[in-house]
Amino acid sequence: MTDLLTSARSGPAPLIKGAPAEDTARRAGPAVVRGTRRRLGPGRAVPFGRLIGPVLLVALWWAASASGHLDPRILSGPGSVLSTAADLVATGRLQDNVLISLQRAGLGLLFGVTAGVVLAVTAGLSRSGEYLLDGPLQIKRAIPSLAMLPLLILWLGIGEQMKVTVIALGVAVNMYINTYASLTSIDSRYVELAEGLDLGRAQFLRKVVVPGSLPGFFVGLRLGVTSSWLGLIVVEQINSTSGIGYMMFQAQQYAQSDVIIVGLVAYGIFGFASDAGVRAIERKVLSWRRTLAG
Template structure:
């Protein structure tokens, strides 16, 4: 501190008598600011908590609340099973292979539903986003259809396809298409026109503009749509697996409700939550990988 004040005093004296130039004053002031910045980063580094620890704080608080509510008898065990009972039910069902089989069936349905839904939604967004004729034909139809509740289509889907695996996957496909389309289309049309003009000035043709300007600019919107689509897929899976099925997480949930097994019900809900958290982590990884060039506000 004393040394810094002395340097500032010397710099001020130099200004008054004309002996110090601007470059010399800057050179004398830089070491002090660097030392201060280095010291500030060190203090912050000592107090900083790893981000993965902070992200686990929320789920841990939920678990702690759940444990306290069941331990003190605020809610009866018939209404809400304790964490210990849920873990015991999970170990039992995992040992018998029932839980693994149900999880595999659910992942199979969601996987195919996402694959077809993302492909269809992305294709429609490209057609409507790149071409004005495509926008006139596709966008109006998609805005009409997206207001129809997907669950309301379930009886019609059963009439069209039946009650087999195809109907369950088709229901998830319909739910996934709309968030992918809406967010990707908006992202394509939201690319700054000045960037497109700059690309044309540098000699980029239509393929070059799409590859170097429009696609990088629309990737953030697509990832937002993918995050919403993953949530919708897990939500629709619950409804899909309650229609003529004998396996899957939704089937276990429905079967446990009939026998009032709150431990299995909570176990299935916890599995849905963990799968959603894992899906969100995958999208966040894609964002860090594909959008490493973008520098946005990351919070304070």
């Protein structure tokens, strides 16, 4: 790695006095002969390129349905799903369920992110905090939040408090693991430099800890957003009377695959949009980094 960096900085080998130009170019390598540099990165980003995959998936679904290869009793076609979605919007049923689901996911995400960051900072910046918190949280990571549903139902019942708690637990673990790993991976030389400059605690947190932990924080946030939607899908099918999951569960009883797909599409749109939003904030906040993602 060092040799590569050294050779890259030094540039092409100089011409040897008295040697033929062709021989010198041959020994200098193909880069000198062609005058170009090989690209090793993923290439230039395309605006809205992440929409290509979903659009192709919908196109394949539409083609399979139109050609008759897709049995509508098993999976409704896009036209039927759009018609059903329009009916649900016209009656207000879809909007009501969507708002309730967004409220549950939003509260779970808020509480989970707050708890995860506080625990990560406590364990990452204090030995006593690490000894007290890291072990139990690593054990919790090995236990899926959904596996705790029976116990949480026993403690909290089957109301909104239990649903939000299940979502928050999944989010908090993701936030803690990634933020804590980012904090403990900060180069100790920066800490020594801060001590040498006699920085105060607040300055140390602002100039060293926050920039060093932000990459891990955003990774945890993206995983936490995904986890909030996964948890929401499950809890809304447990004795719920509202929400997208409840609407899908009711549709299952009457074999309404089009209504089920409308719910799945709604989950997918919200998940994709929320992840894209986190990505946009991450690019803006971490604009000082140069990465392969562009």
